[in-house]
Amino acid sequence: MTSFSDSRPRRSVLYVPANSERALEKIPSLDCDVVILDLEDAVAPEAKDAAREAMRHFLRESRPANCGIVIRINPLASEWGTEDLLAARAARPDAILLPKVDGPRDVLDADAALDEMDAPPGLALWAMVETPKAIFNLGATAELGRDPAARLGCLVAGTNDLIKETGVLATPDRRYLVPWLLQLVAAARAAGIDALDGVMNDFRDMDAFESECIEGRNMGFDGKTLIHPAQIEVANRIFMPSENEIAAAEEVVAAFAQPENAGKGVIAVGGRMVERLHLGQAERLLAKVGR
Ligand code: COA
Numbered sequence: 001m002t003s004f005s006d007s008r009p010r011r012s013v014l015y016v017p018a019n020s021e022r023a024l025e026k027i028p029s030l031d032c033d034v035v036i037l038d039l040e041d042a043v044a045p046e047a048k049d050a051a052r053e054a055m056r057h058f059l060r061e062s063r064p065a066n067c068g069i070v071i072r073i074n075p076l077a078s079e080w081g082t083e084d085l086l087a088a089r090a091a092r093p094d095a096i097l098l099p100k101v102d103g104p105r106d107v108l109d110a111d112a113a114l115d116e117m118d119a120p121p122g123l124a125l126w127a128m129v130e131t132p133k134a135i136f137n138l139g140a141t142a143e144l145g146r147d148p149a150a151r152l153g154c155l156v157a158g159t160n161d162l163i164k165e166t167g168v169l170a171t172p173d174r175r176y177l178v179p180w181l182l183q184l185v186a187a188a189r190a191a192g193i194d195a196l197d198g199v200m201n202d203f204r205d206m207d208a209f210e211s212e213c214i215e216g217r218n219m220g221f222d223g224k225t226l227i228h229p230a231q232i233e234v235a236n237r238i239f240m241p242s243e244n245e246i247a248a249a250e251e252v253v254a255a256f257a258q259p260e261n262a263g264k265g266v267i268a269v270g271g272r273m274v275e276r277l278h279l280g281q282a283e284r285l286l287a288k289v290g291r
């Protein structure tokens, strides 16, 4: 059984409106880790069918090999949901991103529908956290990530919808969002799945974008969702562990691998206390950078 808490890097995850031909054409030249082909909020109601068709055509005729592929469908309960799910399943993405997830029920419903469509067990579900209910149900939703049969592999912050649904003020420092973002990260970590930070709408202000990436990284996110190609390079750089961090992680792994440390829970490495919990953290970091 595939594990959905896999170790692929997800530093830069770019939304691409599925009905934008020019944007789709750009994908093979982009250096992002993942693209999300969007059928939901980036597509107007009257363009939903055309977007689904464009997504299908794109993945059949010019499927990119340079990045992971995720498809964001409309809510299953919406008039487009079932057709989106059928088309997404047939297009063989790495994951299907569910919008407006309120709680575990929404993930389980999508999982059951995929099982019914004989979707391969390796097809993952990602969940947007963007409604007030989703915040309160974070633990229960994320917990599904422990059961591979439920397919849940990643939580994605939907900050624009959260602002709209809750009425919190959008400020440059995201002060009213940060508590919820930290809860999202904690829930994802508790379940051993990935967590992606929300988008920054102002794609021309690269200094502000870099600060927001650093903030997201410091909060523990694995990467950031993006809306514009100009944001990719910064996200890749900021969410990439530094050479120092990689070297430190290798040192911890090497230290615990010493025969004399085999049964020890805590050791000293370079004058610092290191516990077995740091070993897990170090191994996760090294897996993410492919070592
Ligand atoms: N993916 C791929 N290519 C993109 C892109 C994206 N998300 N955003 C822009 N581009 C392309 C444009 O098509 C354009 O290509 P072209 O020169 O061949 O026409 C180039 O990058 C430069 O784009 P630019 O002129 O700077 O921006 P724009 O005005 O065309 O687009 C947005 C601005 C915000 C409309 C666009 O970035 C976008 O649609 N982003 C994604 C929105 C989305 O998916 N939202 C839902 C989730 S929050």
Ligand code: MG
Pocket: 041, 099, 128, 130, 158, 160, 161
């Ligand atoms: Mg949304």
